[in-house]
Amino acid sequence: MEVGCWRSRNPTGSILQMEVGCWRSHNPMSSILPTEVGCWRSRNPTGSILQMEVGCWRSHNPMSSILPTEVGCWRSRNPTGSILQMEVGCWRSHNPMSSILPTEVGCWRSRNPMSSILPTEVGCWRSRNPTGSILQMEVGCWRSHNPMSSILPTQVGCWRSRNPMGSILQMEVGCWRSHNPMSSILPTEVGCWRSRNPTGSILQMEVGCWRSHNPMSSILPTEVGCWRSRNPTGSILQMEVGCWRSRNPTGSILQWRLAAGKS
Structure with missing residues (x-):
């Protein structure tokens, strides 16, 4: 692997390979074409896989519901489809019967008065x-x-559960906490995740690191920003200083090393 490049260990697999921000498939029969810088193309001219050029996505399939796009904008080729169109950070639907209203700056509105989504305000979501x-x-x-929802009204950037018996977390200052003392999620510390269930496989993160309370878990205690698999024969990845590695030499999961690596 080269800088920012992903390669598949399985030469016949459909997993992509990226070189300098470009994705390529090892499988010559794959529907993904070798790409150009930051661009996606479909090898299958009748496929719906998109092609991106300078931040724009285009479909090789003339019957696709995705129109060639403009910079950072998505449009639907199907006037009756529910696929959205984005203009300057706003999403709009080509389908007048769609439940998604044309949006305003970063805001989503529902065209369906019976929808559970209220017209929104800047960056705000409400339920109708x-x-x-x-x-x-x-x-x-x-x-x-x-x-009766298990989600409490939140505070700035914080999530809380309205249901004291719910397993949904409450976050304070970027931290998630569970209202349920039997929950497998521990009250967290700043940016840290912990599992309250010592036998659970849910991870614990400390200063950007994830650790599992379960000694039988397939996730190893991690180091700063690093993921490791406790199962030497498992396909779960191991990351060291921003790098992902697979412990399984025969696995098709990718191996990534920051700035450099090997396939």
Whole structure:
């Protein structure tokens, strides 16, 4: 692997290979064409896989529901489709019957008055259905309109669960906590995840590191920003200083090394 490049250990696999920001497939029968810098192309002219040019996605399939795009904009070729179109950070639907309204700057609105999504405000999500569990966000905070919801109104960048018995977490200052003392998620520390269940496979992160409380877990205690697999024959990756490695020499999972690596 070269800088920012992914390669598959399986030469006949469909897993992609990226070189200098480009993805290529080792499988000559793959529907993914060798790419150019930051560009995706489909080897199958009738496929729906997209092609990107200078931040724009285009489809090789003339019947595709994705229109050639403009810089950072998505449009649907199918006027009756629900696929969105984005203009200057805004998403719009070509389908007048779609439940997604044309958006305003970073805001989503629902065209369906019965939809559980309320017209939004800048960066804010609200639920139109008072009994729904869909969240509402205000100034980076998510709230649920449903008083029975397991999601509590949040505080700045914080998630809380309204259901004291729920396993949904509560986050404070970037930390997630569980209201359920039996939950497998431990109250966290800044940017840290811990599992309350010592026999669970849920990870624990300390200063950007993930650790598992379960000694039988396939995830090894990690080092700063590093993932390791506790199972030497497993396909779970191992990352060291931003690098991913597979412990399984016969696995098809990729191996990545920061700035440099080997396939």
